[in-house]
Amino acid sequence: MTISHESILLASQSPRRRQLLEQIGVAHELLLPEAHEDAEALEAVLEGETPDAYVQRVTRAKLDAAVARRARLELPAVPVLVADTTVALGKRILGKPADEAEARTMLRALCGHTHRVLTAVAVACEGNRVLHALSVSRVRLEGMRETDIDAYIASGEPFGKAGAYGIQGRIAAFVAHVEGSYSGIMGLPLHETAMLLRQAHVRF
Numbered sequence: 001m002t003i004s005h006e007s008i009l010l011a012s013q014s015p016r017r018r019q020l021l022e023q024i025g026v027a028h029e030l031l032l033p034e035a036h037e038d039a040e041a042l043e044a045v046l047e048g049e050t051p052d053a054y055v056q057r058v059t060r061a062k063l064d065a066a067v068a069r070r071a072r073l074e075l076p077a078v079p080v081l082v083a084d085t086t087v088a089l090g091k092r093i094l095g096k097p098a099d100e101a102e103a104r105t106m107l108r109a110l111c112g113h114t115h116r117v118l119t120a121v122a123v124a125c126e127g128n129r130v131l132h133a134l135s136v137s138r139v140r141l142e143g144m145r146e147t148d149i150d151a152y153i154a155s156g157e158p159f160g161k162a163g164a165y166g167i168q169g170r171i172a173a174f175v176a177h178v179e180g181s182y183s184g185i186m187g188l189p190l191h192e193t194a195m196l197l198r199q200a201h202v203r204f
């Protein structure tokens with residue numbers, strides 16, 4: 001992989017994060033996990049951990065893994081960007097649903113209530129100095145009928161997404177209120193990300 005010194009490395013498998021970074025014109029290359037790296041173990045919730053502590057710990061672990069990967073691959077020391085998104089219903093952390101039943105349980109729990117979407121962002125810059133930010137948004141999903149939930153699950157959209165939904169897709173028809181950062185809910189809060197990248201002297 002040839003990396004321009006004007007680029008950053010986005011260590012993420014999320015197509016949304018890539019698309020969002022493109023939206024603000026940040027030149028980047030992907031730094032994807034290698035086969036032996038176990039993302040699931042990294043994302044396990046510790047006992048008693050709050051959603052805020054959880055999302056920041058996972059983000060830091062993703063960053064450490066990505067910086068180690070950059071070194072292993074002998075890539076130039078350009079900034080590395082990572083993020084993690086978690087949906088919190090009170091103290092309850094809703095990750096990505098493992099199957100249809102879990103997606104259904106999550107959607108039923110979210111409907112008719114306001115929940116928080118937390119996205120932590122971290123950048124490793126020169127000298128491996130770490131910059132980080134946390135975006136917290138509030139989303140209210142109105143009640144969905146069981147038939148609406150069935151159709152949404154059948155669309156496949158809940159999978160691979162924290163809280164079993166993606167605000168950028170069909171669920172938008174049920175989003176009654178949003179407060180905070182739309183891009184943050186999608187997975188990369190662009191205002192906070194731009195601030196961190198400017199602090200890291202990235203030009204875009």
Ligand SMILES: Cc1cn([C@H]2C[C@H](O)[C@@H](COP(=O)(O)OP(=O)(O)OP(=O)(O)O)O2)c(=O)[nH]c1=O
Pocket residue numbers: 011012013014015016017083084085086087096117160161162163165166167168185186187
């Ligand atoms: C709440 C919400 C989440 N999401 C997605 C964003 C993230 O991709 C995903 C949360 O999972 P994450 O673990 O944050 O990210 P990821 O595993 O997809 O990617 P990475 O390689 O960077 O760790 O949920 C949406 O796309 N829209 C939404 O409205």
